[in-house]
Amino acid sequence: MANSYFQFKEFRVEQDKCAMKVCTDSCVFGAYVEVASAKNILDIGTGTGFLSLMVAQRSHAGITAVEINPEAQQQAAENFAASSWANRLQLHPVSLQEFAKYDQQTYDVILANPPFFLSSLKSDNAAKNTAKHTGDLFFEDILAFAQQHLTPTGKLYLLLPPAEATHFAALATSHTLYLADTLEVYTRIGGKCIRHIQTYTFTEVPPKLKQLYIREADSVTYTSEFTALLKDYYLHL
Template identity: 75%
Template sequence: MANSYFQFKQFRVEQDKCAMKVCTDSCLFGAVVEVKEASRILDIGTGTGLLSLMVAQRSKATIDAVEINPDAATQAEENFALSTWAERLALHPVSLQEFAKYNQQNYDVILSNPPFFLASLKSGNAAKDSAKHTGDLFFEDILAFAQKHLTPGGQLYILLPPAEARHFAELATAHQLYLTETIEVYTYIQGQCIRHIQTYRFTNTATPTITQLHIREADKTTYTAAFTELLRDYYLHL
């Protein structure tokens, strides 16, 4: 059974109300996105609030977080309130579609770890299915919002499995957003690629940069030096 909370060095994420718990690939995503120079950040589908808290730790940005699930929204709001950066974090307990109707802000960084399984079977657990499958939150909605509200030099970051990442890249060009970088995340050296961390900008680059990042060494236990460096400021025992 998953813990009711996940303790980081500078904040704590309570997760008993959320179907999707803190996981390694989400933590890696939160550590990778470039936010140092950002003034305003949007986290789409914040869940527990993990990504918003991670980017708040290493930026001075004002952060809006959107979450449609009522329990998850309540949890994220509670996690924000208990953090050091509460005054810079705002929770919007609505769908992205509803948020788009009243939002007047533009963002230097938009990031999302969205529901992503397009074709896989659902579990039967409604809360978990909503968190993992593209039902309430569609790729097109993310792209349309980013096209309208990303600043000219801004960046859209998204975390997806490989197949869904390729599909998202195909859809993005219709919204004048272009894939500029992909980080392929592997479970361990010589292991399986489980996620793509993609960066999109309005600038069209002919050949996106592709790098590989392994979570663990070939022994499947020891964190790699690259992973350790990224998560050192977050994980308690690194």
């Protein structure tokens, strides 16, 4: 059973109310996105709120988080309130579709770890299905929102499995958003690629491709690249 909380160096994430817990690939995502110069950041489907907290730690931005699930809304609100950056974190307890109807803000960074399994079998856990499967939140909704609310030089970041990432990239061009780079995340050296972290912009450029290996070939030791990325967050790095 997953822990009821996850302790980072500068904040704690309570997660007992959320179906989707803090996981390694999402931590890589939160540490990877470029936010140092951002003034406004949007976190779509915040869950426990830990991605918002990760980017709050290393930016001075105002951060807006959107979450549809009632239990996750409560959890994120509590985690935000307990953090050192509560004054910069704002939670909207609505779907992205509802949020789009009234939001007038533009964002330098939009990040999403969205429901992503397009065709895989669903589990018996309804909350986990909402968090992991496209249904309540479609890729097209993310793209339509980003097209309207991303600043001209802004960036949209997505964390997706490889197959869904390819699908998203094909959809993005119809919304004048173009894949700028991809970070392939591997379980270990010689292991499986489990996620793609994609960066989209309004400028069409030849996309760059990079790799990150979480662990060495021994499946135990963290790689130096992973350690460098997460050292400001993980307690024992």
